[in-house]
Amino acid sequence: MARVLVIGAGLAGLACALEATTAGHHVVVLERSSRIGGRGTSQNIDGLPIGFGPHLFLKKGPLHNLARKLSGIKMKVSPIQLHRTEIIGSGIVCPTDNTRLSLERKRLLRNGGSNDPIVQGCRFLSCWNSQHSGERFHALQKRKLLVSNEGWAGMVGRLAAALDEVGVFIECGLEVTQIDGEKATLSDGRDIEVDAIVLACGPAATRKLVRSLDAEQCDSVFSKLERTTASFIEVGLDSKPLLGKQAVVDVEQRFAVLDYRAIQPRLGLEGSHLSAVAVGGLAGDIGPTLYSSANERLEALRLFLNQRAAGWDKHIVHQSQQEKITVLDSGGFQIPQNAFANHKVLLAGAWVESEHELSDAAVFSGRSAGRLISSLID
Numbered sequence: 544m545a546r547v548l549v550i551g552a553g554l555a556g557l558a559c560a561l562e563a564t565t566a567g568h569h570v571v572v573l574e575r576s577s578r579i580g581g582r583g584t585s586q587n588i589d590g591l592p593i594g595f596g597p598h599l600f601l602k603k604g605p606l607h608n609l610a611r612k613l614s615g616i617k618m619k620v621s622p623i624q625l626h627r628t629e630i631i632g633s634g635i636v637c638p639t640d641n642t643r644l645s646l647e648r649k650r651l652l653r654n655g656g657s658n659d660p661i662v663q664g665c666r667f668l669s670c671w672n673s674q675h676s677g678e679r680f681h682a683l684q685k686r687k688l689l690v691s692n693e694g695w696a697g698m699v700g701r702l703a704a705a706l707d708e709v710g711v712f713i714e715c716g717l718e719v720t721q722i723d724g725e726k727a728t729l730s731d732g733r734d735i736e737v738d739a740i741v742l743a744c745g746p747a748a749t750r751k752l753v754r755s756l757d758a759e760q761c762d763s764v765f766s767k768l769e770r771t772t773a774s775f776i777e778v779g780l781d782s783k784p785l786l787g788k789q790a791v792v793d794v795e796q797r798f799a800v801l802d803y804r805a806i807q808p809r810l811g812l813e814g815s816h817l818s819a820v821a822v823g824g825l826a827g828d829i830g831p832t833l834y835s836s837a838n839e840r841l842e843a844l845r846l847f848l849n850q851r852a853a854g855w856d857k858h859i860v861h862q863s864q865q866e867k868i869t870v871l872d873s874g875g876f877q878i879p880q881n882a883f884a885n886h887k888v889l890l891a892g893a894w895v896e897s898e899h900e901l902s903d904a905a906v907f908s909g910r911s912a913g914r915l916i917s918s919l920i921d
């Protein structure tokens with residue numbers, strides 16, 4: 544049995560803690576912020592799961608499979624559907640009143656390689672422009688990109704309840720400021736001794752922490768990593784300004800708005816739950832620079848909502864927004880999980896090598912780090 548420290552209580556860290564505990568290790572999880580779940584969570588406000596921008600999960604992907612396995616309570620899920628999705632300039636993707644056009648577009652999407660706005664829009668909606676296998680793009684066509692009645696907080700809650708049951712301690716509000724092979728220093732000045740560390744705290748914090756272990760390896764590993772940021776606005780409304788549509792996508796500007804409630808009617812209040820996102824466009828993001836600041840991008844997203852969801856701002860019940868959050872942190876290059884294994888440190892997160900994308904990559908790499916710990920200490 545090893546004493547394992549997992550740094551970060553996002554999906555990768557929670558999944559890792561579960562797996563490592565199952566393998567017989569003694570695990571502690573430390574989280575910098577006041578709540579667990581990282582970017583992949585939501586907060587229930589009057590029954591409305593307000594989160595960090597639009598999130599869809601893959602049916603039977605690593606996250607869905609783990610969440611299902613952890614509780615006997617059946618999650619109610621509904622897929623986003625192409626006959627209720629609009630791509631600006633092309634209309635509804637598969638209109639029910641035009642069978643010929645709908646079939647043509649299904650064929651176009653199956654072939655996938657085209658620059659047609661329909662293909663571009665569906666790619667954007669499925670993975671926010673990450674350059675991966677296309678797993679989620681195919682899932683969108685097969686009605687396998689889902690919203691659940693529990694919101695993402697429900698899935699995080701399932702992981703947290705399972706960890707609580709097996710006695711794993713999660714401490715929030717504590718930042719790890721330094722690590723070496725055998726100890727970690729915390730923001731409150733304490734040192735804790737460990738046999739192995741899993742860094743599930745995102746690439747920026749990971750880079751800072753591993754630098755003191757091996758600066759040269761750190762520079763070589765992290766120099767290729769690219770990231771894309773986003774701005775989001777998430778609102779609960781007592782009206783339905785998308786008029787029954789589940790999603791509207793602007794390919795040119797890389798904007799999208801989803802109505803979770805139109806996708807999953809068991810979610811939240813009457814009315815709608817809009818989650819809008821503007822992806823990329825800042826200096827340092829993958830792709831062209833379109834905005835001089837994150838605030839300018841957020842204002843452009845607001846204008847998009849004014850045009851596509853007229854009157855939305857007159858009916859707000861709850862809202863949350865953020866100028867800048869990282870949505871993709873690999874840009875096609877992924878870092879090996881064991882890049883610092885000789886220091887008894889493993890890496891986990893969506894940016895770590897795996898065959899999956901986004902939160903599925905986070906969960907997959909977390910679980911695989913949990914399994915690899917034994918090989919570090921034997």
Ligand SMILES: Cc1cc2nc3c(=O)[nH]c(=O)nc-3n(C[C@H](O)[C@H](O)[C@H](O)COP(=O)(O)OP(=O)(O)OC[C@H]3O[C@@H](n4cnc5c(N)ncnc54)[C@H](O)[C@@H]3O)c2cc1C
Binds near residue numbers: 575579671773901903
């Ligand atoms: C707008 C948006 C839309 C998205 N849409 C989708 C989607 O549709 N489908 C999907 O599957 N995924 C989506 N994602 C991606 C998904 O949210 C992430 O891939 C996933 O949540 C990453 O989990 P993680 O555990 O790797 O990282 P994080 O969630 O970032 O967790 C890292 C944790 O580490 C903590 N931490 C950092 N430094 C320290 C430190 N020094 N000490 C202690 N703790 C620390 C942080 O506070 C954080 O809680 C989206 C993301 C965004 C932003």
